[in-house]
Amino acid sequence: MKPTDIKPPFDKETALLKVRMAENAWNTRNPEKVSLAYTEDSVWRNRSEHFQGREAIVEFLARKWRKELDYRLIKELWAYLDNRIAVRFQYEWHDVQGLWHRSYGNELWEFSGNGLMQRREASINDLDIKQNERRFLWDAPGERPIDHQGLPQNPE
Helix, strand or coil, rough: CHHCCCCCCCCCCHHHHHHHHHHHHHHCCCCCHCCCCEEEEEEECCEEECCCCCCCCHHHHHHHHCEEEEEEEEEEEEEEEECCCEEEEEEEEEEECCCEEEEEEEEEEEEECCCCEEEEEEEEEEEEECCHHHCCCCCCCCCCCCCCCCCCCCCC
């Protein structure tokens, strides 16, 4: 299934599919593949960075995954309306020193009529964790197993 196969307005089923497709794509850690879900002129805010366009998305993600090693992500639907979806997420990664981190937050997504994301705003917080506190242990890169418990209600 391609990102353009699911178009707004969203219902619960299509919003859930969009979220899982995004999670699966991001878990590939392939910037070019991920960028294809966004319009050519997609506008992003990620933490304090602001940029626009697929080329900038690819550059950002390549830089991100050079820093955030062994990245594993879970996204869950928070809300949806017409052409917008809100998600909460968590991901785990380690740095070059081998220190583990859990990053969590919220994203707001707005889609064009063709089903590509035209706007993404992400607010993200980081928490240092010990290796034995990790929750996301599936083989990576790769999709989260269907039977994985998902996100805990408590973000820590």
